[in-house]
Amino acid sequence: MAEEQVFRYRPRCSHPSCNQPALFKVGAVWSDGTSRELKNYGLTCETHRQSQLERARHNRDGLRPAEGETVGPVALFVLEPGRRDTELAPAMDSGSGGKAEP
Numbered sequence: 001m002a003e004e005q006v007f008r009y010r011p012r013c014s015h016p017s018c019n020q021p022a023l024f025k026v027g028a029v030w031s032d033g034t035s036r037e038l039k040n041y042g043l044t045c046e047t048h049r050q051s052q053l054e055r056a057r058h059n060r061d062g063l064r065p066a067e068g069e070t071v072g073p074v075a076l077f078v079l080e081p082g083r084r085d086t087e088l089a090p091a092m093d094s095g096s097g098g099k100a101e102p
Helices: 049-061
Strands: 024-031 036-044 075-078
Touching: 024 049, 036 049, 049 075
Parallel strands: none
Antiparallel strands: 024 036, 024 075
């Protein structure tokens, strides 16, 4: 069997006027009861992390999950090369009083 090749690239910040590398994924844990993933609200660099987090939280407030779906709080997750979104660790200071959000 052939070795699985990993697609690698350096994503950029989602802020419209920014071209900096993204350090964080802005997301919320989503589940339909059988699977779990991060609902993606964008990517952000250090400079735009707070504004992107606030924008995502505003968008999350308007979301109405379907029956059986759950969506957790929006948080920042540290991007790590080669890791899937469900493996990303929450940033310790993503607006939750210094604690990682679940």
